[in-house]
Amino acid sequence: MSTSSENSLPVIKTEEEIMSLFHQWCEDPIWDLESTEGFEAHHERLLQMRLEQDARWKAVQQQRAARRRELISAFSRNKKCSLEVAEELFAMNQQLVDLRKEVAELSEQLDAQQLAAGHRFSNEKNGPFY
DSSP states (O other), X not given: OOOHHHHTSOOOXXXXXXXXXXXXXXXXXXXXXXXXXXXXXXXXXHHHHHHHHHHHHHHHHXXXXXXXXXXXXXXXXXXXXXXXXXXXXXXXXXXXXXXXXHXXXXXXXXXXXXXXXXXXXXXXXXXXXX
């Protein structure tokens, strides 16, 4: 039978376990890393890791925002339109790019499903195809 003092000892995790947790958190950072159950003994280190990663993400976000402003400004000068119009056009262009990607992905999924189902299609000009 374990005593209460044995239950309160912090569990020391391996470096591999800490890094695995960190990478999982980076993929889906919806919790405070340093508050992860079972990693209480590593609170300070995990807090430092979270704050450093948050700073890296913020820096990347700022760089992207600055690059976007540069592109919009250049587009505005090139097309001789206001920054507001350029920003709207830039946003619409990004929506088109995103929609094209989505259509291509859906098309690939449909092709794969149809191929898996063994469907054979016919094009009158080019003859049968799969």
